[in-house]
Amino acid sequence: GENVEQHPSTLSVQEGDSAVIKCTYSDSASNYFPWYKQELGKGPQLIIDIRSNVGEKKDQRIAVTLNKTAKHFSLHITETQPEDSAVYFCAASWADSWGKLQFGAGTQVVVTP
């Protein structure tokens, strides 16, 4: 089955700096890669996703890049703000998984003012 590894496990950044989280996946058949943000006591909230036919996607301060050859994808947050502090999860889904997601272990992001 699919295995998703996520790094780093914790990330501290100064407000205004950029944050980058990287994930690798094992199954070359994976074709859908969402990123979720989870705040304490809440469920995961989708922030951006990308499909395997696209190399990069942006939404305001957030961008995701996908390298299918290397089987890795990354989340980029620019101009970080204190409200970006949360746990971020990457996930992958593959063609015959019928949508079920395999999640990484998460990255705790702390943005200090």
Place this chain on the structure above:
Amino acid sequence: DTGVSQNPRHKITKRGQNVTFRCDPISEHNRLYWYRQTLGQGPEFLTYFQNEAQLEKSRLLSDRFSAERPKGSFSTLEIQRTEQGDSAMYLCASSLVRLGRLTDTQYFGPGTRLTVL
């Protein structure tokens, strides 16, 4: 509010008791998933429904766990004879899978936190 809702939000029970959780997906969403999340980990897939049909169950789902989605709308997850190892956050997600697509965005509910004493 048109998001996914889950009840109860918190449940404390004694070992050996049965518990049941409810998930109400986003209206018209045809697919519903259950995940379990333990502290410091990402959610792990448990099972999913396409309308009222339960199509896959993870090996994590022992025979003490049962899930239903009787009318293709809300779903329930029951755990019988709870054990301390069942303590976790139980998350529900729903999606609208369109014709010709195998995957679509999953929207998560706030979760039910279970504590087994």
